Amino acid sequence: MTVSEVPTTRPIITVTRRLPPKVEARLTTMFDARLNSTDIPFDAAALSQALASSDAMITTLGDPLHAATLHAATLSGSSEVRTKLLAHFGVGYDNIDIAVARELGITVTNTPGVLTDDTADLAILLLLATARRAGEGERELRAGNWSGWHPTHLLGTRVSGKTLGLVGFGRIGRAVAARARDGFGMRVLAWSRSLTDQQATDAGVVRCATIEALLTACDFVSVHVPSTHHTRHLINAERLARMRPGAFLINTARGDVIDEIALVAALRAGAIAGVGLDVFEGEPAVRSELLELPNAVLLPHIGSATDETRTAMGMLAVDNLEAFFSGRVVPNPVA
Numbered sequence: 001m002t003v004s005e006v007p008t009t010r011p012i013i014t015v016t017r018r019l020p021p022k023v024e025a026r027l028t029t030m031f032d033a034r035l036n037s038t039d040i041p042f043d044a045a046a047l048s049q050a051l052a053s054s055d056a057m058i059t060t061l062g063d064p065l066h067a068a069t070l071h072a073a074t075l076s077g078s079s080e081v082r083t084k085l086l087a088h089f090g091v092g093y094d095n096i097d098i099a100v101a102r103e104l105g106i107t108v109t110n111t112p113g114v115l116t117d118d119t120a121d122l123a124i125l126l127l128l129a130t131a132r133r134a135g136e137g138e139r140e141l142r143a144g145n146w147s148g149w150h151p152t153h154l155l156g157t158r159v160s161g162k163t164l165g166l167v168g169f170g171r172i173g174r175a176v177a178a179r180a181r182d183g184f185g186m187r188v189l190a191w192s193r194s195l196t197d198q199q200a201t202d203a204g205v206v207r208c209a210t211i212e213a214l215l216t217a218c219d220f221v222s223v224h225v226p227s228t229h230h231t232r233h234l235i236n237a238e239r240l241a242r243m244r245p246g247a248f249l250i251n252t253a254r255g256d257v258i259d260e261i262a263l264v265a266a267l268r269a270g271a272i273a274g275v276g277l278d279v280f281e282g283e284p285a286v287r288s289e290l291l292e293l294p295n296a297v298l299l300p301h302i303g304s305a306t307d308e309t310r311t312a313m314g315m316l317a318v319d320n321l322e323a324f325f326s327g328r329v330v331p332n333p334v335a
Contacts, residue, residue: 010030010031010032011031011032011055011056011321011325012031012032012034012053012054012055012056013027013031013032013033013034013054013055013056013057013058013321014034014050014053014054014056014057014058015027015033015034015035015036015057015058016036016041016042016047016050016057016058016059016060016062016063017036017039017041017060017062017089018035018036018039019058019089019310019314020307020310020311020314022311022314022315023311023314023315023317023318024314026315026318027058027318027321030318030321030322031321031325034050034054041062041063042063044064044068044069044072047063047064047065047069047073048069048070048072048073049073050073050083051069051070051073051081051082051083052073052074052075052081052082052083053082054082054083055082055083055084055085055325056083056084056085056086056087056321056324056325057083057085057086057087058087058088058089058314058317058321059086059087059088059089059095059096060088060089060090061090061092061095061301062095062284063095063096064095065086065095065096065097065101066097066100067097067100070097070100070101070104070106071100071104074104079103079104080104080105081104081105081106083106084105084106084107084324085106085107085108085109085320085321085324085330086101086106086107086108086109087109087317087318087320087321087324088108088109088110088111088317088334089111089313089314089317090110090111090304090313091110091111091112091115092110092226092227092254093108093110093334094226094227094228094254096108098334098335101335102335106335107324107330107333107335108333108334108335109317109320109324109330109331109332109333109334110332110334111312111313111316111317111332112171112332113171114309114312114313114316115303115304115309115312115313116171116172116175117175117309118303118304118305118306118308118309119172119175119252119303119304120172120175120176120179121179122252122278122299122302122303123172123176123222123224123250123252123303124176124179124180124183126250126252126276126277126278126297126299127159127164127180127220127222127248127250127276128159129276129297130248130250130273130274130275130276130295130297131156131157131158131159131220131248131274132156132157132159133154133155133156133274133295134297135294135296135297135298136154136294136295137154140154157219157246157248157273159184159186159220160184160185160186161184161185161186161187162184162186162187162219162220163186163187163188163189163217163218163219163220164176164177164180164186164187164188164189164218164219164220164221164222165188165189165190165191165208165214165215165217165218165220165221165222166188166189166190166191166205166214166221166222166224167191167192167211167214167221167222167223167224167225167234167235168191168192168223168224168225168226168253169190169191169192169195169199169200169203169205169224170192170224172224172252172253173190173192173222173224174203176222176224177190177203177204177205178204181204181205186220187206188204188205188206189205189206189207189208189214189217189218190203190205190206190207190208190214191207191208191209191210191211191213191214192225195207211234211239212239212242215239215242215243216242216243216244218243218244218247219244219246219247219248220247220248220249220250221243221247221248221249221250222249222250222251222252223235223249223250223251223252223253223257223258224252224253225253225254225257226253226254227253227254227256227257231254231256231257232256232257233256233257233258233259233262234257234258235249235251235257235258235259235262235263236259236262237259237262237265237266240259240262240263240266240271240272241266241271243266243271243272244272245270245271245272245273246272246273247272247273248272248273248274248275248276249263249272249274249275249276250275250276250277251275251276251277251278251279252278252279252303253279254279255277255279255280255281255282255283256281258277258281260280260281260287260290263275263290264287264289264290264293267293267295267296268293273295274295274296274297275295275296275297276296276297276298276299277290277296277297277298277299278299278300278301278302278303279301279303280301283301284300286298316331316332319331320332
């Protein structure tokens with residue numbers, strides 16, 4: 001990879017992936033921005049080198065900043081690294097070992113709020129696409145296999161008036177609830193460890209006391225929890241077995257929230273009707289069994305992928321950089 005390097009007294013900011021043009025223009029005006037001209041992801045060695053030679057970095061989900069990588073960047077005879085801020089481009093930051101970053105004196109920020117609507121829109125897109133078998137229909141048409149309209153061709157499932165269950169009820173979950181309820185007249189149930197009955201009532205949803213109760217009651221289930229050690233494989237074989245045989249599962253959160261081996265088995269057995277995924281356990285690698293299933297709608301992690309939102313995310317990352325190097329409190333600290 002080629003990273004531009006121009007000597008300067010301004011803070012050196014390494015940017016691990018290309019960003020929208022307006023964001024890069026602002027960055028290069030304010031800082032000595034070292035842009036990744038090839039847009040090839042940094043490996044662990046390149047990340048450690050950047051940590052040791054930059055004052056701050058703009059990182060993305062594809063940058064595995066684990067303990068070994070962070071420790072490898074420590075300065076000789078010191079327990080700190082040169083980089084003092086990781087301005088993470090995204091809401092989730094499970095790729096960063098926050099505890100180690102804190103130990104090494106690194107502040108971490110993220111970009112919450114600005115991607116809520118686009119990710120909620122995509123969750124609804126996946127819900128509709130799975131229910132109405134849109135992926136199957138497009139593949140059939142593009143392959144030249146459509147023989148014309150007939151009464152039983154690609155019969156799907158009605159969405160309007162059905163019951164949607166939300167696993168997690170943060171900003172995105174609430175936005176999905178509003179779209180489902182107001183746009184499709186759906187009854188919306190929600191489960192979250194922190195959700196109260198009053199909060200659910202205020203949001204126009206019904207709180208489920210357990211995730212099992214929600215899974216049993218819903219025609220569609222949409223996942224909206226972060227990736228943590230508590231949520232890894234939250235949707236496992238036992239919980240998939242509690243879903244209705246005609247139900248659909250949607251995930252725009254993080255791939256490791258669902259046990260994909262159990263998911264494939266459930267789909268093959270007809271235990272659930274279909275799945276819509278924008279995220280995967282080993283992304284960018286996608287399990288081959290999922291690729292082979294006709295009732296799986298698969299997208300390449302594009303929940304926030306609009307020009308407006310990706311630009312807003314980048315600008316928020318730069319806001320955090322500007323505040324940090326101006327000696328002000330960063331707007332979006334996570335550590």
